[in-house]
Amino acid sequence: MDEQRVRGGPPQWWRHGPPWWDRWGEGERAPHWPWRSTVVVTVFVLAGSNFAAHGQEGERAALDPFARVLLLVAGALLLWRKRYPVAVVFGTAGAVMVYLGAGYPYGPVLFTVALACFSAIVAGHRRAAWAAMGTLWVGHVLVAHWLYQWLPPSGDSAASWGEELVVATWVVAIAAVSELFRVRREQWARERAERAEAARRRADEERLRIAQELHDVLAHSISVINVQAGVGLALLDSDPEQARTALTTIKAQSKEALGEVRQVLDTLRAPGDAPRAPAPGLDRLPELVEQAASAGLTVDVEGEPPRLAPGTDLAAFRIVQEALTNVVRHSGSRHARVHFAYDAGVLRLRVDDDGPATGADAGGSGNGLAGMRERAAALGGTIEAGPRPDGGFRVLAVLPLSASAGR
Structure with a gap:
């Protein structure tokens, strides 16, 4: 069970975004065709509308080929909802308005408008989504209270204002949920950017630390080697034994430097692994004193x-x-x-x-x-x-x- 849910807080996915949300963002940068979801929604709308037609038989007009074309158009338009969210939300609202104005049964066709509105708001087209939903509601009011006299089914009466309140509540709820997800999505995007920036900052700090380690190791060792090489060259002919001592110091110092450099580089090859040797500390101060003495x-x-x-x-x-x-x-x-x-x-x-x-x-x-x-x-x-x-x-x-x- 999620740890946040156990403690009574919001689930982890709500705080940081579900895994699939990153793919949504990628879809905005390189829009893809949402074939599968569109097919599922369209089939659901067609099948659900048939079921709704049986339940509203005698109250609303029966489904005919024109009604099925409108249902198919409202569902198929969702295929373009990521590329052209504004056009899709107005297109689905228009198709649903014609469908309801013709007296066809209420049902899952409204889900197409909800999904188009959600996509438009999440994509940042808030005014267009609200305008499309408002237009749909106004059109429904006109049909239900005035144009119904000339539209099928015949003998229909004006709808009650209670029904209009339900429709208005449904419209506002869809838009409000979409706005909530838009706000959360922006928060997730900011959090992802902050985490990426923190990761880059940690990487920069680690590179700086490694550069400092290499500088300190190489600068000290090469300075000692340089001094000892000068001593060895100066005494090579006059005092071979002292020259040998200088060369021995060079060998020991270069070996130690290579060991420390290898230890630093190991952290690059296997980040997160424990170092093979402990980091140097002041317990090695006598070694520094000895190396300095060898450099005079x-x-x-x-x-x-x-x-x-x-x-x-x-x-x-x-x-x-x-x-x-x-x-x-x-x-x-x-x-x-x-x-x-x-x-x-x-x-x-x-x-x-x-x-x-x-x-x-x-x-x-x-x-x-x-x-x-x-x-x-x-x-x-x-x-x-x-x-x-x-x-x-x-x-x-x-x-x-x-x-x-x-x-």
Whole structure:
């Protein structure tokens, strides 16, 4: 049983639209011919009118070939209701008006007008549908209270105004139900558009996250490899053993980078699957310090970080990694300090170097700093990066200990 119905609320299909409603929308963009429904309705109208004729024998005129042609026309017009809803609603109203004016039995022929009105209103032609239904009712009033004297069946008397009230109620009910479905359809369309937009936004955020991961992994690893390659080339002839150490570092760093890149790419190949390896966190900070040392950078770690949520742990690790990579690439200092402090529910992470800058991108590239800021903002934190008053460069990250999405 539907969960919404169990709780006493509206059924799920009423809130989000039945599955076939999407096909209705597709039909509007590329109208198709509703053969099956038209045939079913036409057969129902013809058969039901025969049954109604027996029940109203002596009160209304008997069905003759002309009446059957009118019934067939009213039903067949519905074949065009998706392509030409205005013409169909007026055409069926006209055919039914002639049918009733000729004194033929009341019956399911009115269903053709109801379906044509529904299609026109749902398609957005509200005034045309109301005008057609109003015209049908006015025509019925004229026939029932004035023109009946000259129309079959002979000896017929004027209809009561109670019958006219019933017909008017029937017309308004059809139009009102159609309006209700039109409103719900617009709501379903808006909800579908919102869900599609949310899905696109999630996809964009995931692409941004993956781009940040790849940037952080590759920028750090390639910076270390570049430094070690320079050391190896410089010492290849004078100190082969030191050159061998540099090449060993390059091999280890490239292997680690390939592993992390493969882990990121695995999420693209199998979205939704659990990663094969845990995401890196501050427990791997000693590895960063060791890699920085192999690139000629001494790193002092001050303070102990608290136990962090996985998302905050990964962001803090990547921020330290990017900051140290920027020191290796853009600073003349061979010494950096990583400081951790936490209070009032926030982690304060600071990375300092003594400078001076060795290129135009002092402190790091725009992409690296932007990536750090986006990581912090996603958790509800902040990043400040810039020159220190006494020289050098500082990156200060403030991250909440209990991660709360900032988006």
